Amino acid sequence: MDQTANHIFRDLNEAQIDAVRHFTGPLLVIAGAGSGKTRALTHRIANLIETHNIDPYNILAVTFTNKAAREMKERLEILLAQKLSQNQFAQPWNTLNQADQNLLRNSIKEDKLKGLWMGTFHSLFSKLLRFDIETYQDPEGLTWNKHFSIYDESDSQSLVKEIINQELNLDPKQYEPKKIRWAISNAKNQCLSPKDLKKEAENHFENIIAACYERYKEALSRNNALDFDDLLLLPVLLLKQNSQIRDNWHRRFKHILVDEYQDTNQTQYELIKLLTTNSEDSKGFKNWDNRSIFVVGDADQSIYSFRAADFRILIGFQKDFDNDSKDQISLVKLEENYRSSSTIIEAANQLIANNTERIDKVLKPTKEKGDLISLTKCDDEISEADAITQKIRSFSSSGDKKFWNNYAILYRTNAQSRVIEQSLNRWNIPYTIFGGLRFFDRREIKDIIAYLRFLVNKSDDISLLRILNVPKRGIGKTSIQKLSQLSSQLNLNLWEIINNKETILSLIGRSSKGILEFSNLINELSAYLNNYGPAKLIQLIIEKSGYLSNLLTSATEESEERRRNLLELINAATQYQEENELGSIEGFLETAALSSEADKQQTNNRVTLMTLHNSKGLEFNTVFIAGLEQGLFPSYRSLDNPFALEEERRLCYVGFTRAKERLLLYHASERRLWGGDRETSIPSIFLSEIPKDLIKDEKQQYGGTSLRKDWHLERLPRIDRVESNTMFHKNPKNAVRRIYSGPAAGKEWKIKDKLIHTSFGKGEITHIFGKGSKISIAVKFDKVGSKILDPRLAPIRAI
């Protein structure tokens, strides 16, 4: 083997070498969980560059998250720097000092990898659109320019809502904006135009949807804005209609790599096909000289069909990109798992074997058996959270002391995190949550981003409406109504009306002060647009708009938090400028719009809480999965749908295969779904699919010590409500017992009673304080000294 390429092929197995060595033509890499697919991808890119002298400018690499792109770039830098180290210093990489290493890495990054395009579908193709969107010829004559805004889901939804309310005068209760937005999104993902939808419409509702779609598309164009789907759909339409532009990009991207290919949708597939073959039909394409398409995926980990992903695209790969030369392989399987214990692998294999739609593939463990999989049945979601917390505490007190980042707690729905958080809080265990509210979705951040977006794109009415009266300028509903009316009558953007002093004075009259104030502000800020980067501009916006002084005067805990977040936003912009030489405002806005929770940097030494979806691609020493119950996981929506159920099973498979050493599964026999009624639940079908001999059934957990108390302390309003309940006064014990189903509820305790506590051991009661709902007892334990307990909550029993 080539001496210089040694570092590229070192420590790879046979199959990985096959993948990395692949040069031209199509190759499908089926990569099981933990089989080193990221390695295969990065090493192959390095091999293209070093061995085959491919200019990174000619490579397009698609990753599933921005974070994956970032990490892959870093690994690539190091790989390439290793060779440079030999050339420049004549010594191996790992003998260089940190400064020299950084020097080399930087030179690779700044010089060699300049032209490499690596990122998510959305970020890569919005980049492409910044170049070419102005050449797109829409059949309805709609246009966009390269300063387009990217609308997120809530922006899109409010646009749809506005159309339903204002333009079509429909009842939003009958025609839910959310559902209509979903239907439009679906159409876009199938490359259907409003006209197509109108033609296909078979009933009134479908006609309404088509009408909304048409107006929505016009509105987007008026606002010079695109939604997430457009970022993929428009490039497809553009590349299909304009062969010159298609030629251009086809010539440029000679080597295309796609990670997580099982989660691509039809539009994304079209894009890959167009760029790879330079024609709408890949069948006719046979010329693989100097070109390649390299996709990596695992059909068993396809979990995004709700987002129109379709793993049959992966299964069809070899047929789609048929290559002529029979001596070339077109399929490599990475089946050796380097991550998990063989117990975990076997459980995962057995589980996924219940699916019917699969590619022949089995994970082969390389590690020892390890611990059995732990299975715990809990009373309810509170004791479940508590059981997990106690488990983490016991692990971390023995052995892996305080390595909180060893642990991940995974769940099906975001709503499940709250109870777990409370339990972790109670025991001062540090954690971070991925998911829920994104940083860029916080109100204050969205406000400032809207300013920035509007400054760049003055057609963006949605952003304008968001900031017009934020902070308060005394511009109310009626004024806004008048303005919008005029804007649609004259077919002008809102800003063109607002920015006309005479119009405002005559139209609005006495309350025009705030609007004039606003237009002055915007004009002042616009003057800075070309002179400053995003960080400085954000700072100017915050100061000049009065947003900051507003936060400072209110001086509540909340406004303090908001202020901190805004500082964090400036930091993020500064960091963006440092990482991107151009540091353009559009670029920063794009990052803001397309960044996801999964991109968040892993914070050091905290327990990770996230949905199973978000855990894809990650690994943890110890994985807890909560809520393995029918109707929760698998989701109730999948119970009567075999395809959906198989996807849930794949999700479960993803969860299992995140664990390196320990996998702990939890289910509760009762669960409060939204604070309200308890519902009894039965264990998930997936639990029954794991071989019994791999499972250690832990003894049933009773209501734990922490959370019930926590509940008592933090949920005072709830307790108050119970106390003011007439039923409580009639029969206090009864009411209490209904809330706290603690094991010792209802027992009358006396001084000198002996008892046993599940974690403190044996003890004797020394004092009793209060009575009824306010009772607590002091217990002197043999081993841990005296403790004050609530006898109705503590896991104690008399002896």
Add this chain to the structure above:
DNA sequence: ATGTAGGTGGTTTTT
């Protein structure tokens, strides 16, 4: 024009 009380309705999963 703005604030707040009370009602309503909603849960998968996300770029």
Add this chain to the structure above:
DNA sequence: CCACCTACAT
């Protein structure tokens, strides 16, 4: 349970 919306009071 909580976020969102509407209706009424200021």
